[in-house]
Amino acid sequence: MTRTPTRDLILAAAVRTAAEKGITGASMDEIADRAGVAKGSLYYNFPSKDAIFGQVVRDGFDRLDIALRQARGEAKGLSAMRAVTVATLEVLSDSPDRAKIVAAEIFRTDRPWADVVAPVRAGVVVHYREVLQEYAAARGESTDAITDIAGAAFLGAIAGAGLEWLLFHKERPLPEVAEQVLALMPR
Amino acid sequence: MTRTPTRDLILAAAVRTAAEKGITGASMDEIADRAGVAKGSLYYNFPSKDAIFGQVVRDGFDRLDIALRQARGEAKGLSAMRAVTVATLEVLSDSPDRAKIVAAEIFRTDRPWADVVAPVRAGVVVHYREVLQEYAAARGESTDAITDIAGAAFLGAIAGAGLEWLLFHKERPLPEVAEQVLALMPR
DNA sequence: GTCTATACAGTGATAGAC
DNA sequence: GTCTATCACTGTATAGAC
Secondary structure (H helix, E strand, C coil): CCCCCHHHHHHHHHHHHHHHHHHHHCCHHHHHHHHCCCHHHHHHHCCCHHHHHHHHHHHHHHHHHHHHHHHHHHCCCHHHHHHHHHHHHHHHHHCHHHHHHHHHHCCCCCCCCHHHHHHHHHHHHHHHHHHHHHHHHHCCCCCCCCCHHHHHHHHHHHHHHHHHHHHHCCCCCHHHHHHHHHCCCCC | CCCCCHHHHHHHHHHHHHHHHHHHHCCHHHHHHHHCCCHHHHHHHCCCHHHHHHHHHHHHHHHHHHHHHHHHHHCCHHHHHHHHHHHHHHHHHHCHHHHHHHHHHCCCCCCCCHHHHHHHHHHHHHHHHHHHHHHHHHCCCCCCCCCHHHHHHHHHHHHHHHHHHHHHCCCCCHHHHHHHHHCCCCC
């Protein structure tokens, strides 16, 4: 029987609530209720609502970044494309609620935490771009034409497939979803 | 000098405001201000805030659906893949604000208008899936393996690239962005 | 058809007891 | 460290004058 720190209870409740109602729609009252603590405890553990969700979004990108680094370290070429796709889908399915929040927030530029999140987001896109470039190079093709936009397209393809999977076709196994994404890729 | 109906002024102001602050963050006060009308006029033209944004989101999918039907009518095979990609990017760049709203709302299942939007969303995904299937068939490959998840991946790829483009690399021409997406596709 | 004024519920945040 | 009680404020929506 491990005791979960209040801070983590709050973050988990915030994720669950915002997945349903969006960040602005998630009230501190409801987060406190779901966490099983009083609202005052929210403000003891975090300075503000923005601080809570800044942490949630940053955690999401951090988890993805760590998973991508590990996947890229273990494979190259086409295997790296597959490894990166699988790793991303695993992060999504580990926490679909968090994924929904990040997906909804990723293109908002006016958030208090936007300045902190933007570089992390850009760093994640670079992983996908570099994997695409390495694969193109391995096939003897030019890498010049592959920009961050292609990286964002790769990430978008995985996210689109992953969320469609988790929300509407949850019975499918993960490898099958990965194949649907990779079927789009050049070979 | 054409007179814009108040209803359209309100919808346009709602789109602009929600693109910055999200739907929940867009207040009726600010929408009225930006539309240049009184708050009471909002409630004369629409029964509620939800009704306004239900209309905004539905309009977004309708525009995309119309553009996709036209694009598919004019081209087949690889040309259809390109036509659909370009058409989607055109819809995005015609109204990036609306695109940001729809992108943020597309995976929310608790909205008042979710029941209306879900089938429209699914209908749009079918277009992408069918184009992928037709292209596979034209190359003599099996279409059985291509499901809605692949369709969602295609849409996700275009949306990811398109939003990266419009938000961070707006100087690039549209055809170049389309090529970045199509470079991911089998050939 | 659009305005002003207002009702009233819900919001993020704070203070102080335990 | 967590609680209860309460604050000032903003939100959606309504009523009625023009």
